[in-house]
Amino acid sequence: MAEAGEAVTLRGELSGLFRSALSSAFPAAEEQPIIASCNNPQFGDYQCNNAMGLFGKLKGKEGAPKNPREVATAIVSGLPDNSTIADTSLAGPGFINCKVSSDYLAARINALMQQGVSTLAPPLRYKRVVVDFSSPNVAKEMHVGHLRSTIIGDTIANTLEFCGADVVRLNHIGDWGTQFGMLIEHMAELRPGGLAESRDEDVADLQQLYRAAKKRFDDEADFKSGDEECIAAWQRICDASRREFEAIYSRLGVTLQERGESFYNPMLKDVVEELREKGVAEVSDGATCVFVEGCEVPLIVQKSDGGYGYASTDMAAIKQRVTQEKADWVIYVTDIGQAPHFDMVFAAARRAGWLPEKGSAQPPRVSHVGFGLVLGEDGKKFKTRSGDVVRLVELLDEAKARCKDSVKQRREESGDPVDEAELEAAAKAMGYGAVKYADLKNSRLTNYKFSFDAMLELKGTPHRRHQFVLEHARERELAMAIVQFPEAVEDMLEELTPNRLTDYLYGLSETFSSFYTDCKVLGGEQEDSRLILVEATARIMRQCFKLLGITPLYRI
Template identity: 60%
Template structure:
């Protein structure tokens, strides 16, 4: 380190200067010490930890949300394609994006959640033309569509498009008719989109994901004016009949108009970038797609800078949040055994719920034998849903998002491992302790004081107050696994405390009930960020 203006020149001197400048505070217990090349050791006082916890209990976990320098964010995630069923490959984008959005919202950022749905382009001309030629009554043959039927029709139309030159020509003509607003073609397209939207919304409801549908078609009116402007300004140039934007450091240019005059992903992504920065006033743009698209987005963002869409002064923060694949136990992309197709997301959720229901019924039999209460059918259905969907989410989110992971039901539903099931049982256990105490914890917090005399009490408190630090790390790295790591460690610290310190019937009962409540509150907040509902009784 180079010293300027009399500043220290090496790490140890810097650390010494920091120590000398520390103000007197009751937050530190004893005197801070210097170790090694420049490490500063500080011990937080138990009084400080206790006051932090009690303030959080009375004022809520929201008071611990870090303050961010952004007022508005746009998060682009999920993005399935119309006329196709959502499969396991859509899982990661959906829940990673949802967790990032929830975390931003918790920190007070106005967050626009965008579902950039594939609902426009050549494939729709292909599909509509195939329906017109093969369905009895043509495009007027039905007034509703089913996604499963559309998927089969899409596969058949794609095969014809690849194999039959005459059909390919008719499909391209159909695209022109659709994009020109032909009433019959437009009505069929709307039915297809509506069928897909209903299917997607049912899955989002099960996953408790809120998201705004904004398909590629929404940006269609913006494409031609944008391309013409870029050509006029000399940003775009001709290359083999197409119009492209060259980007410094990138081997291939970004195509914004094809040689046949059509538009592709590059054009739409430039239009979305422009709209999100200048119309939506996004100060932080986040794109959650698979890692394989990282090169494409580097090109788009580079072209955006060259075109001035991304301003040179005070540019927004822009991140591509890439993620790896969901694999089967064979280490390959997870597929169904019968057809080899990608596993449908709805089937995966159904199986997770069914497995949880079976497990809960088995545990219920033992509970009833011990004289415990039997769950109602409604309670069983709710717990199975919360646990099953939570297990799927947690198993995905606990992995580093940039790596592939193997999907395994047995592991994700383990009662003893780092799973949502384990975490939900841990929370229900804490809720049970508080219930048995038969005290209004909010009232207890007004008079009682949290004492941290036992080492396990202090260790638990120290971990709880790291909540804000964890959130900061999560947003810096855009890594949801920071939250899962934290909440799993939280449950372990609580278990150590509970084994060492009896709560009920002791002179420290009120203090320890408050420590239980602080743990449960932060655990619930972590669940909320992960999109998992808490359970108070299982």
């Protein structure tokens, strides 16, 4: 993921040292270092795991080592002089354990304090990145299912920006299609003033109208619309939805640039013609299709009646993003069920020459970030008692209300004064932050059970607990955890999995808790150096919260 900045991470520095060692000990092997954290810190901090694989490659050749441990010994002998590794040891058949120098850790902490957290950001080879996320549908209220796309996409965008990328945050809203024609037709017939009746639309009303219109569309063959005269009504519908979306995004602290399906309408005809001319698309049963090897159904880029669907829009969008936006990387954040669709879109774009061949290291790169469902505590799809999908605004209201009650109770029990403005701010930060963390801490690839009680439980939640020499073992553990922050960022962007950041944040808070329990900070001989560790931890935690889109809470 990093371009030339491996040395930003400790793991990268070790990779560089062992690359030199491998080149020195076995120059003909052209072996890349395999560096991982040690499972047991008792044996070391990191491990080089090349010996066994390299032994297999060299076996049978003249002068080859007799066993993997000989390979490991030769690698260690080839390490250049450095101030990073304090000690090495061999384990098992040839694992090389490394203990990082305490002086090195102290120097990294000092650099963090003097230069700031931003200097720890791993550089990217991708300079301009489009992140397509959230993507609700016009005329429908945002529900809990939109939460995952919104906050996963926001975290990815935040992290890319932290690493220096120019990020275009796109909200590919569903604002065009047959459904709007049927909704507008139903509105025209239902209201006394027809479409000429001027009013500010309400999304809740529109959703009820949409359901009624959908039923009529399914039941009545002559119920069709789509006339150009309906554009004004369509615009009112979009404006109403836009107001609701923006209210939700404001509460979540998420910024997006709206670019709905309608934006690509003028491009659809030319895109389909280009696909035909290049032999990527062909006519089948009257429809224009792209057949992708290994896929049972084709990608339909133009229907048999001449109309266009979301596949047409997605093809136009990917072309526009790589040719006009000049994106080096395009990331789509949707539910995992759409993965087969995007596989076909990406394959068609490669055949059209808009993307490099699959597996190529050359930009532009495309990634689909799929995620699982939000389930209720019963393991079924998260719904209200009446069986409706949970509205996102209701989820946020409930989280805020519960946190407000919790904070108020704690302050009353402790005898602290209750300031309503401060209480409101704390409830928002705690409630919305808890909703985000409860989601992001899970692997995005799996479904997860949502529980208000578990979400608001204070125990085990890092959001709510919160001349330099490393002498105590706990000091060293904490310094190591702080220095490993860039690796968490690097891993998150490599896999596009926000839980890499939440796992790191949780581990850092646990390590800090152990340090704070075992090491006296104020009033001891090591007060100055330990205060530096405390401040360094706080800076890293604040940066983690910023990447996750969570407002830190300094007092409960």
